[in-house]
Amino acid sequence: MNIRDSKTTNEAAIRNLIDRRADALRARDVDGVVSCRTADYAEYSLAPPLSHVSDPGSLAAWFATWRGPIGTEVRDLTIVVSGDSAYSFGLSHMTGTKISGEEVDLWFRETLGFRKVGGNWKIAHEHSSVPFYMDGSFRAAVDLKP
């Protein structure tokens, strides 16, 4: 297999991993989401604090705040892969209904860092965010569309 083929194969595997994680999120399947991550997974999430480690307990607690499936759609996805590491970035759309009745319809930025572990691609780092308004209000920009 030449380098070009290998890049294409790895890109397809990473795209598949991102799809599997979206399916697990939709189904609120804690084990499914955690199986996509490395053991040393480090997350910069939408919520404080600045940095998180993988914690199935908090993931389950967060899933329990949703009434039904959590929808995710990714747009403008770029994947850069070489050897046994890769990163991707794109715009994500999260949709669904919380237990409180709140309708979620949020576009945010998502950058992922990957490592190949024992022949399988895993997510080692996740950075999800919205920007904030520079008008002195410090409001998170949760109303932006791509």
Add this chain to the structure above:
Amino acid sequence: MNIRDSKTTNEAAIRNLIDRRADALRARDVDGVVSCRTADYAEYSLAPPLSHVSDPGSLAAWFATWRGPIGTEVRDLTIVVSGDSAYSFGLSHMTGTKISGEEVDLWFRETLGFRKVGGNWKIAHEHSSVPFYMDGSFRAAVDLKP
């Protein structure tokens, strides 16, 4: 050179690139910052909109809003490199004084994506953010410390 040596050399070169960018920011040197980026550089910045491309004009305009040097310090930096791509993530501390007199002292998360172009490492993607409070206020969490 074996793979281990090559990884060490590449990591050192990427660390050096991050330092050079910090020096250019400190000096508010537009060309210095832009020279660290690929031509197709894509940024998810602290400020709206969701996504930006490299724009020396807006960088110069932003630099002009500062009274003196822009300080940056990086903590807990992780670099993952393989072949001709890499990513890094860590917590950044931005300090300085704006023209308005406002004192900036902000910790944020920064994830970088790199590509080796013509033998030189460049920043192809930058994602900078703070999380936001999930208490219904949608306030950006600009007061967090690592």
